[in-house]
Amino acid sequence: MAKFGSWGNLVRAEHIIEYLTDSYSLPEYFVKHLKNNSRDDYGHKVLPLGNGRSYGDVCTNSNGVLLKTEFLNHLISFEPEKMTLECESGVMLKDLQRFLVPNGFMLPVTPGTQLITVGGAIANDVHCKNHHMFGTFGHHVESFTLARSDGSILNCSAGENKELYRATIGGIGLTGVILTAKLKLKPVAGPWIDAENIPYGNLDEFYSIARDSEAGYEHTVSWIDCITGNGERGIFMRGNNSGDTAYKCIERNIKVPFMMPMSLVNKLSLFLFNKMYYFAQTVKKSKFKAHYEKFFYPLDNILEWNRIYGPKGFFQYQCVVPMENGFDAIKEMQRVISESGQGSFLGVLKTFGDKEAAGMLSFPKEGFTYALDFPNLGEKTKKLFSRLDSIVNEANGRLYLAKDARQPKELFEKGYGTDVINEFVKYRDPAVSSDLSRRLLGF
Known part of the structure; x- marks a missing residue:
């Protein structure tokens, strides 16, 4: 037994940790150790686990088995x-x-x-x-x-x-x-992205830039200031893979050395960071060449960055709202977040296209998706999420299961559809369970 928690550090619970060392042993493991122990109390149910970077309880299985796959790390062809x-x-x-x-x-x-x-x-x-x-x-x-x-x-x-x-x-x-x-x-051709940053002052400008960018740019995303000014300004980033063939590998890491005794993310630090970040991006050169690791994974060079939120951990709230309702919904969410005094260093706003979902419970659908990190302030944060849930629900949106740690079952069922959920349940493995599945699916 060992304590394990997800990346959000909200809860660390006891788990039986086991390691899958080769794919050939798994069927025997399942049959001998799990099939006869799939009890109603879930005590010996198993959950496969990769690197545990999900934010909520999708990757935890309290008092059950975590089957880690880190040794299945071979290239086949x-x-x-x-x-x-x-x-x-x-x-x-x-x-x-x-x-x-x-x-x-x-x-x-x-x-x-x-x-x-x-x-x-x-x-x-x-x-x-x-x-x-x-x-x-x-x-x-x-x-x-x-x-x-x-x-x-x-x-x-x-x-x-x-x-x-x-x-x-x-x-x-x-x-x-x-x-x-x-x-x-x-x-x-190589590891480079031809990128461009475009400051915008409100959501109308964001939507105009996003709409104009989708045809000519593969990568589109926006940082949005959710706390200062009118709560709508931001930096739109777009780019395409460069034809530059010069290869380069980035390996410059800093590390948050220990768990902070309290969250460093508060109203003052959010105000100062967002104000300085917006200013810094507006004065820098708008077009630039970026390495793919810096462009796609800006936080990966800060090891253990989740420690800045302190021992109570943090939530990530990511929703998608359909295009027809999404613009007004995002505006209302911005207003509610700004009024609450809570917020995020890295608010991310972008659009999803009209691609058909690859999986039954795939999160993306055409519309606006908004993601923010919130320090865990107990009841204050729960009240904020309740208001955000109402906006998402009214707009016929849904929350991303990989980020979720607390959404109501009713929001999940409406967001993904009970017919789809019931179809998915037919294919679940009876020996597999997680804290999220027990919370939202009942098994």
């Missing part, structure tokens, strides 16, 4: 002519990218950190700054092998076990243990 790569599920995206880029390829979609595993990227169907062109990670998973607690290992793709394939992509780890995956790649 690389076929440049087919633009595909096959690897085990515990491989980190950082390692894949650093192998692929010198060889003229990248993963088409990665999230805001590359310190996650391939299995985690599939299970949470992560997205990037290029959803309008490339969709989600799941859109580029050609196939995977999935171990189930009945001892079977199934090949899953759009043509084979296709419903289980769709249930597993975005299925938050509940359909079994992903062992290997075959991924589609995109060609690139």
Whole structure:
């Protein structure tokens, strides 16, 4: 037994930690150790775990088993002519990218950190700054092998076990243990992004820039100031992969040395940071060349950055609201957050395209997505979230399960649809459970 908590540091609970050292032993493990212990009290249910970078309780299984996949970290094949790569599920995206880029390829979609595993990227169907062109990670998973607690290992793709394939992509780890995956790649000249920063003063300007940028720019995203001024100004960032072939690897890390005794994120620090950040971005050169690691993963060079929020931890609140209701919803959320005096250093606002969802419980849909980190201030934060939930609910939006730690079951069911959820439940593995699944799905 050992204590484990997710990246948000909200709760650290006792778990049985076990390590999957090879894919061949898993079926026997499932059958002998789990199948006969799938009790109603969930005491011996298992949850596959990659690098544990989810923010909420999607990656915790209190008093149950965490089956870590970090030793499933081998490359199986690389076929440049087919633009595909096959690897085990515990491989980190950082390692894949650093192998692929010198060889003229990248993963088409990665999230805001590359310190996650391939299995985690599939299970949470992560997205990037290029959803309008490339969709989600799941859109580029050609196939995977999935171990189930009945001892079977199934090949899953759009043509084979296709419903289980769709249930597993975005299925938050509940359909079994992903062992290997075959991924589609995109060609690139090198590690550089031709980028541009555009300051804007309000959400109307943001929407105009976003709409004008989507046709000509692969990567579009915005930092938004949620605390100072009128609570709407920000910096719009857009870019395309550069034709520059000069290779460079970044390895400059700083580390937050220990857990802060209290959160360093407060009303004063938020006001000063957001004011200085906005000013710094407006005076710098608007067009520049950025290394992909700096452009895509700005926080990865700050190791253990979650410690700045102190021992009570923090929440990330990420929603998506449909385009037809989203503009007014984001405006109202900005007003409510600004009034609350709570907020985030790194408020992220961007648009999703009209790509069909890759998985049954995939988060993105066409509209606006907004993500912010909030220090855990107890009841004060809960009251703020209740108000934000009401706005999201009214706009027919939903919250991202990979970031969630507390949303009401009613919001989950409306946001994802009870018909879709009931269809997904058919494909869950009865030996698998998590704190999130017990909270929102009842198992």
